[in-house]
Amino acid sequence: MNKLKHLVIILFVIVQGFILKAQENTNTRIPNYEIPYEFPEVENIKEVLNRIRIYYEASSPQSIVDSKTGNKITNFKTFNTNAEPSKGFSSEYSYTHGVVLSAFDYIENVTGDKAFFANNIKFFDYIVKNLPYFQKNSDKIKKEKIGSWGRILKFHALDDCGSMGASLIKTYLKTKNEEYLQLINQTADFISNEQFRLPNGTLARNRPQYESIWADDLYMSVPFLANMGKLTGDTKYYDDAVKQILQIADRLYIPEKELFDHGWNVTSGDYDPRFYWGRANGWTLMTMAETLSILPEHYKGRDKILHLYRAMVRSLANLQDGTGFWHNLLDKNDTYTETSCTAMFTFAIAKGINEGWISHVYGPVALTGWNATKSRVLENGAVDGTCEGTTFAHDNTYYYNRGKSIYATHGYGPVLYAGAEMIKLLQNDRFEILKAKDNAVNSTYHFLLKSEWPIKK
Template identity: 65%
Template sequence: MIHSLAKQIAAASLVATALSAALNAQESKFERVPNYSVPYEYPEVDDIKATLDRVRAYYDSTSSRGIIDRESGEVINDFSTPNKNARVAPGFASEWSYTNGVVLSAFEYIHDVTSDESYLANSSEFFDLVASTFPYFEKNREAFGSDVRGWGRMPNYHALDDCGSITAAMIKTYLKNGNKDYLPIIKNTADYISHKQLRLEDGTLARHRPQYVSIWADDIYMSVPFLANMGKLTGDTSYYDDAIRQILQMAERLYVPEKELFDHGWSITSGDYDPRFFWGRANGWTIMSMVEVLEVVPEGHPGRDEVMHLYRSMVRSLAGLQSGSGFWHNMLDKTDTYLETSCTAMFTFAIAKGINEGWINHVYGPVALTGWNAVNTRILEDGAVDGTCEATTFAHDNTYYYNRGASIHATHGYGPTLYAGAEMIRLLQNEKLKVDKARPGAVNSTYHYKLKSEWPEE
């Protein structure tokens, strides 16, 4: 009996030895230590600030920020005599445009976060130039006709794109530098958005494009930040009412509860059966607008809680849709579309902001962290921001959305990237949080953001 048992043990030992040798001889196709496509690391405040400085330097380098003669190329300093060839010097940093509005708002925000006065100086320099030369361009139009170019379409706006985002940035700068020359431009934009822009019967802002009556998710950002900041500037709470109304009534047509996302657009003719396309940047515009309202509009104001619910719901959905690289896809629910920079920066900012303000739980910290790490890989050595989807209309086919181009020339990525970096600095400096950091080279290690007040003192 004992002899038989010994034989069984010996046989089992031989089998185990053979199996071990066979396993060791095999070459695994997998690695035990994760191989992250984007660095899974904890950034430093100084590194982020240096990155923001680099992005700003590149952005500013695209333009001389001045008025030139378009034929001779010479700088115009004498604004007493009309000149039909006068134009704003070309370049990203000289545009009276919604994308430059995001950049200038981000500059103002970076000044808040870092106390770097040069960022506020950037915004003041631009808006001072606009305010001081706007009357000159008006003289040129009187002398040579309405086709003479100036600061975009100012003062005869055709769409929210022409004025909302950029004038919101002007208000923010005015609240710091007090340049009263800005006020006529601010009031002109307020008049356009409140009284001249197309609206539905219930007051929802709309366009005659591409269908005769259409609503764009983009227009939430093209109007709401201005309206919210106009309320802050004037103390007139009707602007807060309109800002909240735009979000909630746009949501009635565009927000899809099952997805917790916004459809890019809606047309009155297609109504309840309008096709749905969940474009990344459209959702980015939407959530950034919600952040603006939640920050500016006082707690308890009617409708603010509903905006908070939409914001929190979107964050929940976005966390699950983030790719394993930290990016989000150009079409959020289509994983075979490319990984896009501007929406990734927008969501990173909005989520980090929510944690810092206490609007959402701190457990979302790694979503913001990995989002920033992803965006950081798209910032080139010279500060250009790559991988941003080009300007995109409200379309009705996936083929169009799937094949959108992306480049450093799509200026929609610069402002969100600056905003995301600034908010990540705040998150890194958030004294209410403790972060258990992932260990480099570990088989199983991640980031855990913890609220210090929930844990007993060590």
Template identity: 75%
Template sequence: MRISKKKQKVKGGIKLLLMALVVLGSQTSIFAQDFYAEGRIPIYEVPYTLPTVDSIKLVLGQVRSYYEASSKQQIIDKTTGKELKDFSKPNKNAAVTGGFSSEWSYTHGVVLSAFDYLDNVTGDKRYFENNPKFFDFVVKNLPYFRENDKQFGRDASGWPAIVHMHALDDCGALGAALIKTYQKTKKKEYLELINITADFVSNKQFRLPDGTLARNRPQYQSLWADDIYMSVPFLANMGVFTGDKKYFDDAVKQILQMSERLYIPQRELFDHGWNVTSGDYDPHFFWGRANGWTLMATAELLSVLPKDYEGRDKLLHLYRSMIRSLANLQDGSGFWHNLLDKTDTFTETSCTAMFTYAIAKGINEGWISHVYGPVALTGWNAVRTRILPNGAVDGTVEGTTFAHDNSYYYHRGTSVDATHGYGPTLYAGAEMIKLLQNDKIEIVKAKPNVINSTFHFLLKSEWPNKK
């Protein structure tokens, strides 16, 4: 049958249309493939998501459980490993069971202060219960170890950092936690250790002629940024506890006078250490945890210092400028590096937790702008990846001296047994809970699997329709 020219044209047009649709479909498929192949949708190294309060509580509970399982908190005979029952006479083999929760160490003090804070934030009493449990264990057995020390020497002291107190590391952080524990329990047996610590910090610890707390190591007359945390939280809590402003005065003085030697305005960061010999030409090493100690201590002092207190404005400037610098130095993963300005050093857990806490705290207290919210959020998400299923905190740099060469800082080890990361992680989680529950802020979530979406923290008072 013969087809008319008109029908041939229609048929030809349909054929062309079908061909066009096939081509368009194939191009769409190629376009869709290219859309992903070219990396237009970001793939984040650490989940770029908004944590929930429950997810944070779950992590914090894991860390608490790990801490609680770390030691039996017993006095044992170190030759047999068996628990001692007879304390009627000194025993040179008497020892405290090993493990984190039995240590008299500054890192343990940070954990106990964090437990006190989590009790306030969450109302979960399981955290704070660890505080009187540990301090009761200490004050009950300390007289026995003092007698042992008299007869057998330091190795039989149990907690030699108490019996032979000689540095801020021996008392400051634990002293702060002890004051907080006393404030809630009112156990009079804690007062002796509080007073011993106050006397040591105020009257016995070595100071420069202007009163700045210092050490004669590793160089003669050295300042360590770490010592801001080893002293200021204790002094701040003594100020609250006693009502004596001399403690507030000393706390403010320590930060401001330390900053005169250690804070580098051009970098808005603290050098790890300084010594008299090097003076104005001391080399600068911007170690992460030293800056973290500084920020955490400043936050604790600002929390209790009256708003019109002399020097408070200068403290706020240091706090704000450091956070501005740290926001720019944060790694794309959400972590910060062991040497903050050296992006080829490893990313480190303890300083990341410290900065996360300090930034979230600053927003919640109104000390810094809410726009820093995503910096804290991504910091927490990063820390979360370092919490092992059993609650151990991994990726924390080992104890680190005040050094004078990059090679040393570059090659520090990390471990779950470096306990400096546990307290800051607990603090960071507590403050992130408060940030997520902050009713003055609206959080606009980032949308997953889209080309361009981020988090925005909005201050409701700036938006009339959000009040």
């Protein structure tokens, strides 16, 4: 009896061992995704976008204050030399804020939710109401910048006006508020006639090196030029937009990488060192996406822009990290994964699929890019993990060690844009999306173009 009992125990242990081994083998075969490999839901995306909007709206009272006391100014009959706009993101006349306002305009177009675009009207009305107070008293202002409005009285660089000017045109096209035209025309005059250019007309800077071209400047100029062409019907703006993309690409686009170098300067010439910074490439791809959507289909040079766009997307799909993010230096996987460029690429790739510029097979790249992006949106709506503002540098150590935080506002607009475009992609009835199965050993997402398949009976 004891022998039988002992045998039963041994058999039980052996069987349990096989069961545990089988479970272990099954569990190790199922992928363990760092970022959930899940299918986004439209309502969830809208919730993320609204969280960001609420965070943005709470960032500033949009008032004029005394910089010494912090008190709100209510008497505008005499000029207060300490007067400046209130601090906070939603008060800034800045290129990062311009991206947010353009995204708000786009979200209303996609979803019909007027709560987003209401911020455009509120902000630009705040500007045109209070700007004359500073303009009339400009001789009394000793500073180059007026608080969070920067160099609004006299633009010095594309950063001062281009992105914000593009969002102002989009707002004007909906509101037809003629008080906006003065700033629109001021921006057009600066970019077309005052901003420093190389002899061939390429927009450039004399910083940090003599006669430098920055990839960032594509977004700081071209969307405004394209939208100015749309507003006025004057094709000189389209021509300049196309010229800037193609001539900057001549210097910065590296065909063997299918990426843009962050910058170039005349002193280094053909042997300028190359750094493939994520956000700089994000600016270029977003610029091309917006330009392609505005230019007439057969406009001269559009086909070359489309080729650059497609080639970049191909390269970026290969460089995407296994988490769905892209790295701060795109070709260096030991740099951190960065939010703003991930959102920019997600938007531009999703838009390309929606517009038919690239194949639908890139759908999972956009989908996993969005899953990564939304993981950086905190509960209070702040966007984390965005690289701080970055100069055109010449050493890896600098790019590797850039800070990142919720206060780097470069990420907010791109995340809003990415969410809006993902909503369009998920609602695009040209595609059937085969979803990945939960806890499956081998399952992924497939975007199928319905028109390619026989009609199901």
